[in-house]
Amino acid sequence: MxxxxxxxxxxxxxxxxxxxxxxxxxxxxxxxxxxxxxxxxxxxxxxxxxxxxxxxxxxxxxxxxxxxxxxxxxxxxxxxxxxxxxxxxxxxxxxxxxxxxxxxxxxxxxANGAPAGERLRGAGYPRISKPSDGYDLNRGRVVFRQNCAQCHGVDGQGSRDGQGHTTFPPLWGRGSYNWGAGMAQVDMAAAFIKANMPFGRPGSLTDQQAWDVAAYIDSHERPKDPRQNGTVAQAARKDHAGEDSFYGTTLRGHLLGIGVGAGGAVEPG
Ligand code: HEC
Ligand code: HEC
CATH class of the missing domain: 1.10.760.10 (Cytochrome c-like domain)
Known part of the structure; x- marks a missing residue:
C-alpha cells in the first residue's frame, strides 16, 4: 500500500x-x-x-x-x-x-491496471439457471440445517463477538439486508451461495440445493423496503414486479414485506 x-x-x-x-x-x-x-x-x-x-x-x-x-x-x-x-x-x-x-x-x-468499460471475468455473482422444477422451501430448510446453521445459527441470526462485531452475519430478521436488496431475490441469493457458500467450501452445493436454500433464507421476514410508502401490495406491484422473491406473499400466516420492527415479528426457522 x-x-x-x-x-x-x-x-x-x-x-x-x-x-x-x-x-x-x-x-x-x-x-x-x-x-x-x-x-x-x-x-x-x-x-x-x-x-x-x-x-x-x-x-x-x-x-x-x-x-x-x-x-x-x-x-x-x-x-x-x-x-x-x-x-x-x-x-x-x-x-x-x-x-x-x-x-x-x-x-x-x-483495480490498478484492470481494463475499464467492460465486464471482467469474475465480476458479480455468476448467475445459475433455475432448475426445471423450481425450488422448494422444505428441501431448502434441510440444506440449511445441514450446511449453513453451524455458522449462521438455526435461527439464521449469525453471531457477534464481545465487542458486538459480526463474526457470522445474520441471514434474515432485524440485522440483515432489507427487502429492496438484490440478495432478497432468490436468483441473486442462489448465485451468491453457489459461488461462495458454505464459506470455505464454495461450489459444493448443487444448483438445485443453492436455489432451495436461497428460497428458504429469502422466505423469512427482514427490514422493510424503504421505497414502500403505501401498502405491501402496492409496493409489490411498483418495485417488485417480475422478481423472483417472496415479497408480498403470505407464508406461515405472515404477509412478507411488512418488515421487522414494524409489527412484523421474526418467525422461527
Ligand atoms: C447483503 C449483501 C450485500 C452487502 C452487505 C453489500 N452489497 Fe454490494 N452488492 C450486493 C449484490 C447482490 C450486488 C449485485 C451483484 C451482481 O449483480 O452480480 C452488489 C453490487 C455492488 C456493486 C456493483 C458491482 C458490480 O460489479 O457491478 C458495488 C460497487 C457494491 N455492491 C458496493 C458495495 C459497498 C460499498 C457495500 C458496503 C457499503 C456493499 N456493496 C454491501 C450485495 C451486497
Ligand atoms: C463455515 C461457516 C459458514 C457456513 C457453513 C456458511 N456460511 Fe454463509 N457466511 C459465512 C461468513 C463468515 C460470511 C461473511 C463472509 C465474510 O465476511 O468474509 C457469510 C456470508 C453469507 C451471506 C451474505 C451475508 C449475509 O448475511 O447475508 C449469505 C447470504 C450466506 N452466507 C448464506 C449461507 C448459506 C445459505 C449457507 C449454507 C449453504 C452458508 N452461508 C454457510 C460463514 C458461513
Missing amino acids: PDGPYGDAIRRGSNIFTRTGLHVKDHVGNQLSCDNCHLDAGRRANAAPMWAAYGAYPAFRATTGSVSTLEDRIAACFTYSMNAPGSVSGKAPAPGSQVYRDLVTYMAWL
Whole structure:
C-alpha cells in the first residue's frame, strides 16, 4: 500500500468496507459490512469484487431505469443491503460525501491496471439457471440445517463477538439486508451461495440445493423496503414486479414485506 495521503485514503476506504458499522454508523441499519457479501475485502472473484466494479460504471441499470455512476451503485448497497436507516438518523451518505471518495479510492487501488468499460471475468455473482422444477422451501430448510446453521445459527441470526462485531452475519430478521436488496431475490441469493457458500467450501452445493436454500433464507421476514410508502401490495406491484422473491406473499400466516420492527415479528426457522 502506498505511503502518504493516497495510502491514507485507501486505508480509510478499506476500513469502511470491512467494518462498515464501526466507521460510518449513521448509514448502517443492520449488522452487516460490505465484505460480508463482497468477500475477502472486495477482492474475491465471483463475489462481486470491487476491482471489477471500478471500471464498469457509469452503466445502465434496469432496476433504476437509468445510468448509475459508481457512487449511485454504492449508495444502492447502503440503502438496501446495509439497510441505511431512512427515518432514524441518516440514509445513504449524501452525494459527493467523503465516504464515497474513500471507498472509490480503495476500489481504484484494487483495480490498478484492470481494463475499464467492460465486464471482467469474475465480476458479480455468476448467475445459475433455475432448475426445471423450481425450488422448494422444505428441501431448502434441510440444506440449511445441514450446511449453513453451524455458522449462521438455526435461527439464521449469525453471531457477534464481545465487542458486538459480526463474526457470522445474520441471514434474515432485524440485522440483515432489507427487502429492496438484490440478495432478497432468490436468483441473486442462489448465485451468491453457489459461488461462495458454505464459506470455505464454495461450489459444493448443487444448483438445485443453492436455489432451495436461497428460497428458504429469502422466505423469512427482514427490514422493510424503504421505497414502500403505501401498502405491501402496492409496493409489490411498483418495485417488485417480475422478481423472483417472496415479497408480498403470505407464508406461515405472515404477509412478507411488512418488515421487522414494524409489527412484523421474526418467525422461527
Ligand atoms: C447483503 C449483501 C450485500 C452487502 C452487505 C453489500 N452489497 Fe454490494 N452488492 C450486493 C449484490 C447482490 C450486488 C449485485 C451483484 C451482481 O449483480 O452480480 C452488489 C453490487 C455492488 C456493486 C456493483 C458491482 C458490480 O460489479 O457491478 C458495488 C460497487 C457494491 N455492491 C458496493 C458495495 C459497498 C460499498 C457495500 C458496503 C457499503 C456493499 N456493496 C454491501 C450485495 C451486497
Ligand atoms: C463455515 C461457516 C459458514 C457456513 C457453513 C456458511 N456460511 Fe454463509 N457466511 C459465512 C461468513 C463468515 C460470511 C461473511 C463472509 C465474510 O465476511 O468474509 C457469510 C456470508 C453469507 C451471506 C451474505 C451475508 C449475509 O448475511 O447475508 C449469505 C447470504 C450466506 N452466507 C448464506 C449461507 C448459506 C445459505 C449457507 C449454507 C449453504 C452458508 N452461508 C454457510 C460463514 C458461513
